[in-house]
Amino acid sequence: xxxxxxxxxxxxKPSQTLSLTCSxxxxxxxxxxxxxxxxxxxxxxxxxxxxxxxxxxxxDYNPSLKSRVTISGDTSKNQFSLELSSVTAADTAVYYCARxxxxxxxxxxxxxGTMVTVSS
Amino acid sequence: xxxxxxxxxxxxxxxxDRVTITCQTTQDINTYLNWYQQRxxxxxxxxxxxxxxxxTGVPSRFxxxxxxTGFIFTISSLQPEDFATYYCQQYRNLxxxxxxxTKVDIK
Numbered sequence: 001x002x003x004x005x006x007x008x009x010x011x012x013k014p015s016q017t018l019s020l021t022c023s024x025x026x027x028x029x030x031x032x033x034x035x036x037x038x039x040x041x042x043x044x045x046x047x048x049x050x051x052x053x054x055x056x057x058x059x060d061y062n063p064s065l066k067s068r069v070t071i072s073g074d075t076s077k078n079q080f081s082l083e084l085s086s087v088t089a090a091d092t093a094v095y096y097c098a099r100x101x102x103x104x105x106x107x108x109x110x111x112x113g114t115m116v117t118v119s120s
Numbered sequence: 121x122x123x124x125x126x127x128x129x130x131x132x133x134x135x136x137d138r139v140t141i142t143c144q145t146t147q148d149i150n151t152y153l154n155w156y157q158q159r160x161x162x163x164x165x166x167x168x169x170x171x172x173x174x175x176t177g178v179p180s181r182f183x184x185x186x187x188x189t190g191f192i193f194t195i196s197s198l199q200p201e202d203f204a205t206y207y208c209q210q211y212r213n214l215x216x217x218x219x220x221x222t223k224v225d226i227k
Binding site: 106107 | 152154166170207209211214216217218219220
């Protein structure tokens with residue numbers, strides 16, 4: 001089931017920038033049938049959609065995070081990345097990358113998740 | 121944002137039981153709703169999309185129904201591997217949003 005792979009620091013200091021990368025199966029990031037998405041889940045809480053990237057480079061972000069989020073892609077490396085600036089303890093969560101099937105908004109492929117803690 | 125309310129938030133059931141979970145939304149979302157299963161420490165797994173369509177490879181004991189603002193997810197005969205947390209998710213509007221989850225544990 002798990003075919004995506006997140007990587008990045010597990011600990012980030014408050015006010016700094018959280019940076020994560022997701023590696024996807026070769027060539028997939030060019031697919032016009034999918035969005036490439038970041039989702040997070042604080043401990044014991046519901047899943048929260050962070051934002052997504054389309055093959056054209058266009059992005060959509062959760063308005064609650066929009067001023068702090070950047071999602072970008074690197075087709076040469078088959079990767080896409082998340083940057084979240086000015087982090088606080090409220091950004092502590094498991095971060096998942098996922099593939100969203102276009103037209104049905106369904107996340108049909110996920111990474112295993114990576115825990116990111118914001119603490120000094 | 122479209123708010124998603126699942127009920128119950130948790131339930132206890134036995135192997136073989138029929139389990140039903142509901143999801144209500146604050147706006148009409150047609151059938152733009154998906155269901156996921158999440159086992160502890162694992163990523164969610166897509167079970168149902170577009171309210172009632174079974175994802176490839178998912179057992180037929182899982183089903184979904186509903187449209188508009190009210191949806192139902194059913195496990196017809198609970199199996200040991202089904203003890204997990206289940207989430208609904210809408211894709212009618214951005215931001216995409218999830219329900220609060222229903223934890224199914226062993227009675």
